[in-house]
Amino acid sequence: MQQTADVVVLGAGMVGVSAALHLQARGRDAALVDRHGAAGLETSFGNAGLIERASIFPYLFPRDLSDLFRYALNLSPQAHYHFSALPAVAPWLWRYFRESAPDRAMRHAHDALPLVERCLEEHDALIQLSGAGDIVRRIGWIKLYRSEKTLAKGIADAEKLRSFSLRIETLDADALAALEPDLAPVKGAVHFLDTASVADPSAVAQAYAELFQRRGGRFLAGDVRALQQTRDGRWSVPTHDGALIARDIVVALGPWSDQIFRPLGYDLPFAVKRGYHMHYGVADGARLSHPVLDADNGYVLAPMTRGVRLTTGAEFARRDAPPTPVQVDRDEQLARTLFPIAERLDPKPWMGCRPCFPDMLPIIGKAPRHEGLWFDFGHQHHGFTLGPVSGRLLAEMMTGEEPFTDPAPYRVERF
Structure with a gap:
């Protein structure tokens, strides 16, 4: 009909x-x-459940030579690629690299700003009308750093955002422990207070x-x-x-x-970045209140209705190629040194795709x-x-x- x-x-x-x-x-x-x-x-x-009001600057192609070397050898937990997909993906990656140049990246950030600035207020209107407020948290999210070098860079990056009327707090190890006592000690963190998160995207x-x-x-x-x-x-x-x-x-x-x-x-010039997640139980009565990014390794731990969700970085592969969740295995080992996650709760890692232009x-x-x-x-x-x-x-x-x-x-x- x-x-x-x-x-x-x-x-x-x-x-x-x-x-x-x-x-x-x-x-x-x-x-x-x-x-x-x-x-x-x-x-x-399958995302980390963030309404990311602080995401002014786009995810950029790395330019640090040591990072590029690790990516090229598939040694980084932050990114993984399929060798078989390189002929199809390489031209797009080259354009992505060019668009990540500092002057172009700043222009793209300026272009994205009108959307990012209004993202939370537009969600708030629909949250109120739909009655979804009980699964929304307004306590921000945390990027934590394991070394003095990465912490200094993280703080410097955060300082660039203060001019956009964002509430940002720098946390030393003691301040982070006060917020999240069950995290293992790290050098410090940055707390983005304007970001909202949800327990079930x-x-x-x-x-x-x-x-x-x-x-x-x-x-x-x-x-x-x-x-x-x-x-x-x-x-x-x-x-x-x-x-x-x-x-x-x-x-x-x-x-x-x-x-x-x-x-x-x-x-x-359309491509996808694939990504994975897995839910975990929590050991020894531990509790995670905020979504946290292990900035040195590129994965997020986020408290969800189903358990603690681990979301991975990017995988560059053909969209419909079989899943290869090696990043889940790598990130899980790293996450266990940060927070007492316990058993896996999903029968297999979930895989999704992020649609991207360069x-x-x-x-x-x-x-x-x-x-x-x-x-x-x-x-x-x-x-x-x-x-x-x-x-x-x-x-x-x-x-x-x-x-x-x-x-x-x-x-x-x-x-």
Whole structure:
């Protein structure tokens, strides 16, 4: 049976659900379509649960020679790559290296700032409306350092952020122990107080999706790869309940967005960084209150509903290659020297993919060669953080409202 809508959003992660909510709030008859028929089961499921208000500067390609040497030999816990994927990945990595040059990185940080500055307030509005506040923590997160050298660099990096009206505290070993007494002693830490965190990222995305449905939004399961443009210029999406026809389509498929834009003729420098997580029990009655980043090794320990979640750094591989969770094994050994995690709680490590462009900025806006086609993807490590604010910007553009910021830095045509 054929149905119609004003706009169909493809993908029900945090980015897609947020876009659908903002379009709905502006009077559009919006529908969500996802292959799972449920929200927050892919990239939005497996992150560290941070709404990272302090993430002004993007994740950069390293330039330190000793770090590059370790990465090249696959010796670093922070990154891992598949040799077989290098022919496909190397051109993108080269562009990523170039865009990480200091002058370009500063420009990209300036371009990302309007989104980052408003990320928490846009989440707060949806948290209140959806009733998800009971799983949100507002105690910040902690980056800790194991050596004097890395601590000094961490403090220097934090000082660069103070001009952005952020609350930041530097912690010596005693101050850190007062906050987290069950962590092993380290040299010191930086506490970012403006960052919020959640005990279950997937549950937040699901709460937002339930809000969308309570307000009359339709949420359907379907294979969006079969998207077609009809003769009259509208878009047809097959679902389990029949074809869904709409004037506008929003591609918010995260790491699978290329399955739509490439067949439509868009050649974009798109790649994924894969990542893993594992949940652990806690030994000896220990407690972890804040998400903590072991900055020297690139993994996060975050208290979650299911247990303490360990999230890894980046793996560079083909998106659909079999999982190789070597970073979980490496990071687990390091984490056991930091905090008394106990048994593994998951039958196997979870793997997800972060959709990335080399400048670490998303694409938000209209596709230039197809009427009614809109993009909202490529949020790299911060899709959970930036989903609601990206959804607001996209909805303002689609409905003719004055955008809260200049959308030019996120346009498709920059590539």
